[in-house]
Structures are given as C-alpha cells and as structure tokens.
Amino acid sequence: xxxxxxxxxxxxxxxxxxxxxxxxxxxxxxxxxxxxxxxxxxxxxxxxxxxxxxxxxxxxxxxxxxxxxxxxxxxxxxxxxxxxxxxxxxxxxxxxxxxxxxxxxxxxxxxxxxx
Amino acid sequence: xxxxxxxxxxxxxxxxxxxxxxxxxxxxxxxxxxxxxxxxxxxxxxxxxxxxxxxxxxxxxxxxxxxxxxxxxxxxxxxxxxxxxxxxxxxxxxxxxxxxxxxxxxxxxxxxx
Numbered sequence: 001x002x003x004x005x006x007x008x009x010x011x012x013x014x015x016x017x018x019x020x021x022x023x024x025x026x027x028x029x030x031x032x033x034x035x036x037x038x039x040x041x042x043x044x045x046x047x048x049x050x051x052x053x054x055x056x057x058x059x060x061x062x063x064x065x066x067x068x069x070x071x072x073x074x075x076x077x078x079x080x081x082x083x084x085x086x087x088x089x090x091x092x093x094x095x096x097x098x099x100x101x102x103x104x105x106x107x108x109x110x111x112x113x114x115x
Numbered sequence: 116x117x118x119x120x121x122x123x124x125x126x127x128x129x130x131x132x133x134x135x136x137x138x139x140x141x142x143x144x145x146x147x148x149x150x151x152x153x154x155x156x157x158x159x160x161x162x163x164x165x166x167x168x169x170x171x172x173x174x175x176x177x178x179x180x181x182x183x184x185x186x187x188x189x190x191x192x193x194x195x196x197x198x199x200x201x202x203x204x205x206x207x208x209x210x211x212x213x214x215x216x217x218x219x220x221x222x223x224x225x226x227x228x
Contacts, residue, residue: 004158033215042119042204042218043159056214090158104149104216106159 004107006091012113013081021076021110023091032074033104034066035090043090049074078112086114117142119207121219129227130197136190136222138205143186146208149216150179150190153202162203163190167210195226 005024013019025032031050035043045058049068063079072093078085088109094102118141128134138148147166151159163172163179165188171180178191188205202223206216 006158035216040220042206042220043216045215045217048214058215088156092159103161103164105161106151108158111156 004091004093004105006089006107006110008110009108010111010113012115014115015081015083017081018077018079019081019112021078021089021091021112023074023076023093023107025072025074025091025093026105029093029095029102029105030072031094031102032068032072033092033094034074034076035092036060037088037090037109039087046076081114083114086112088112117145117207117209117217119205119217119219121203121205121222123222124220125223125225127225127227128195130195132195132226134192134195134224136192136203136205136224138188138190138219140186140188140207140217142209143183144210145183146210148179148181148188148205148207150177150188151204151206153204153221155202159204195224197226197228200224200226 033048034046037043048056052068092104092106150162165181176193202221204221206218
C-alpha cells in the first residue's frame, strides 16, 4: 500500500511569486485535505477536496487554491506569496463517506520558505 | 469555535517512565479525535483514532482515552523509550464528520536514556 507522497520536499521562493505543491493520496483514498503548519504551531486547515470538488475551506484567502484530479491526486497553488506563507504544507488523504469523518493519513510535507 | 489545548508544551523524562499526555477541547460535540506523532521537520503519523462513541483505543504501548462530556482526552505511553521522543498532537473533528481537524499546538516529548 502506497502512502501519501508530496513534492517538492523543500523550496524557496521570493515574495510575490507563485508556487504549486503536489500530493498523491494513499491508495484507495478519495479525499485530500491540505494543512499549513507554521513553526511551533499545530496544523491549520486550508481546504478539502472530494471527487474533484472543494467541499470545505478554512480561513485562508482566495490566493490559496487547489485542484483534485480523477486519480485523486491534488495540487495546492498559492499566488502572490507573502513572507507569512513560509510554513510546512501538509497533505492528508482519507476515505470517509462523502469525504467526511475518515481517519487522516499525512504525507511528509513540503517546506516552503518565502524570502 | 472549537479550540484544542495541550498542556504542558514540553516534557522531559527519563527512559522507562509511564507517561500521560493531556488534550482538552472546548466543544464536546465532536465526531472523533485523533492522536498524531510528528518528528522534527517531518509529517504527521497517525497513532490512534477514537470515535465519539468510544471510550478508549489501544495500540501496543499506547492507550488513548476520551471523555467527550468533559472535553478531555489522554494519551498514555507505557515504559517510555528514547525513540518515543517527538511532538505529539491531538486533533478533533466536529460533529457530523466535519471536513476539518482542529489541532492543538502539540506537546514536545523528550525521553532521556
């Protein structure tokens, strides 16, 4: 069974640039969630995708957007990067009914540094 | 708004001790609660999931309990080992199977040989 994989593992961008992070869900999982974890903090929910549609969003501005593909993999896009976007971005997959309630399994994360 | 608290923020103990990690949440209307482990700079590893109808779950040396009415969960680690050193986070999912988990800030555990 393949776990959740994320790429890239580390990246450095400058303020104002755009970034795309990628996630492959665990085999058999149809739901992908994205979380942002700042240093020393717990992860914060960004959004969730189920069957290629966003079905939940946290308190993040519209410049955070995402996609889910037919194979359930997902992308997180962040436009107009700000210094405060520097964080570990975590992808999680689950297989709950209609995207809700299932146990979450996380990837290793993508560490984004914005200079 | 659900808030999750883990106190203390850090704990250092000698090897072999039995440990109790605490997690409290403000809204008792939860669907489930999940405990995670995070090694430095890494992702989260799921340790235990407790549904709201359950009182406890066990996996090896780990036992998690849930008292939904009082808004508390504890993670018990038996016979701690240096390899248990990590940050432990608890997270709750709202009733109805809300799409998101609400996390605490975590507790950094150091087990000294």
